[in-house]
Amino acid sequence: MSERAEIAISGDRFELDGKIAVPDDVADAVRTLIRWAGDDPAREGLIDTPRRVARAWKEYCAGYADDPAHHLSRVFEEVGGYDEIVLLKDIPFQSHCEHHMAPIIGKAHIAYLPGNYVVGISKLARVLHAFARRLQVQERLTAEVADCIWKNLKPLGVAVVIEANHACMSARGVRTPGVTMTTSRMMGVFRDDERSREEVLSLIGFKA
Numbered sequence: 001m002s003e004r005a006e007i008a009i010s011g012d013r014f015e016l017d018g019k020i021a022v023p024d025d026v027a028d029a030v031r032t033l034i035r036w037a038g039d040d041p042a043r044e045g046l047i048d049t050p051r052r053v054a055r056a057w058k059e060y061c062a063g064y065a066d067d068p069a070h071h072l073s074r075v076f077e078e079v080g081g082y083d084e085i086v087l088l089k090d091i092p093f094q095s096h097c098e099h100h101m102a103p104i105i106g107k108a109h110i111a112y113l114p115g116n117y118v119v120g121i122s123k124l125a126r127v128l129h130a131f132a133r134r135l136q137v138q139e140r141l142t143a144e145v146a147d148c149i150w151k152n153l154k155p156l157g158v159a160v161v162i163e164a165n166h167a168c169m170s171a172r173g174v175r176t177p178g179v180t181m182t183t184s185r186m187m188g189v190f191r192d193d194e195r196s197r198e199e200v201l202s203l204i205g206f207k208a
């Protein structure tokens with residue numbers, strides 16, 4: 001049996017070792033980029049690089065095959081009289097900027113004030129990753145996470161704050177490392193009521 005034998009599963013093809021098959025034109029594109037960057041894609045250390053890069057990108061962009069709303073489809077109505085803020089703090093994430101395809105590395109804080117429903121806390125992180133594992137800009141990522149929770153969980157308020165470093169700024173361009181960008185999206189009571197907003201921001205660790 002040939003090493004490149006493939007099995008097709010839901011659009012992507014897989015090799016017999018279980019790894020995703022890399023189409024030739026995708027590997028060629030990476031080879032072209034290596035050559036253009038100034039190296040020789042045929043030298044020994046770079047021989048397998050195109051297929052590794054291609055597979056890595058499938059992983060970085062796994063969010064395209066992940067429906068964020070799906071993670072909020074199982075909600076609990078039993079909130080036991082709990083009517084305070086639920087906050088998931090310091091969730092580490094990785095994304096890639098859509099302008100340079102360079103890493104965005106940061107942490108997110110996601111809070112909501114439950115209406116009639118709560119959700120398993122890990123689901124908030126899953127929503128974040130489903131949007132983060134795509135080509136993104138931080139502002140849109142922040143808004144998409146908040147909107148998704150707002151629409152699907154129907155809470156009284158949603159607050160999403162994201163702090164991240166952008167490799168396109170630290171490793172190229174102005175080459176300024178150590179700069180953090182902060183974005184936030186407040187909805188419902190966190191937008192309309194100053195005291196609620198101050199409360200959630202101080203829980204996250206921001207001075208109100």
Ligand SMILES: [Zn+2]
Pocket residue numbers: 097098099100101102166168169
């Ligand atoms: Zn960028």
